[in-house]
Amino acid sequence: NAGVTQTPKFRILKIGQSMTLQCTQDMNHNYMYWYRQDPGMGLKLIYYSVGAGITDKGEVPNGYNVSRSTTEDFPLRLELAAPSQTSVYFCASSQTSGAQETQYFGPGTRLLVL
Amino acid sequence: KQEVTQIPAALSVPEGENLVLNCSFTDSAIYNLQWFRQDPGKGLTSLLLIQSSQREQTSGRLNASLDKSSGRSTLYIAASQPGDSATYLCAVKETSGSRLTFGEGTQLTVNP
Numbered sequence: 341n342a343g344v345t346q347t348p349k350f351r352i353l354k355i356g357q358s359m360t361l362q363c364t365q366d367m368n369h370n371y372m373y374w375y376r377q378d379p380g381m382g383l384k385l386i387y388y389s390v391g392a393g394i395t396d397k398g399e400v401p402n403g404y405n406v407s408r409s410t411t412e413d414f415p416l417r418l419e420l421a422a423p424s425q426t427s428v429y430f431c432a433s434s435q436t437s438g439a440q441e442t443q444y445f446g447p448g449t450r451l452l453v454l
Numbered sequence: 455k456q457e458v459t460q461i462p463a464a465l466s467v468p469e470g471e472n473l474v475l476n477c478s479f480t481d482s483a484i485y486n487l488q489w490f491r492q493d494p495g496k497g498l499t500s501l502l503l504i505q506s507s508q509r510e511q512t513s514g515r516l517n518a519s520l521d522k523s524s525g526r527s528t529l530y531i532a533a534s535q536p537g538d539s540a541t542y543l544c545a546v547k548e549t550s551g552s553r554l555t556f557g558e559g560t561q562l563t564v565n566p
Binding site: 344373380381382383384385388398399430432438440441442443444445446447448 | 458463485486488490495496497498499500503505543545547553554555556557558559
């Protein structure tokens, strides 16, 4: 199992450009999540999905969009990149959302908006 | 709103020392609390998960405790090794919804 994979690993965007961060998991997990981590800070939830076709906002959703057409994939879309979106983005997945649930994280995508 | 705080922000110790990392949270209504390890340029790896009904969990040289009433958790690392150098993050899962709330992390350096 590859677990959770993310592409690209690093990207530089100009202000106003758009891009999609890719996330794929091969563990047949129902739940998937997108987080962002700013320097010296903890992770903040952007969006999450409880299954194919179902998505919901997290703590910091503004400026982002997601879709979940398959169980495996959960892409994150930035429509109009802003310097405030410079961050490291982590995708995660879990089988359930119960008390024993553990989230499995991808290696992250480092995004720089100039 | 749940807030998670980790103290200290950074810690440097000599190899072989026992150490304690601290995590505090403001709302005691939690499903579970997790400790993660984050290596530079990599994702997070779950170390220990304590359910709200449990007091502690152990894995090898790691022991995590949970005191819901006081809103505190500690991660105890015995006989630290240079390979333990990483950032350790604490996260609580709230009773409602799927959200994890993370602390800012403690950056640990174990010197040979």
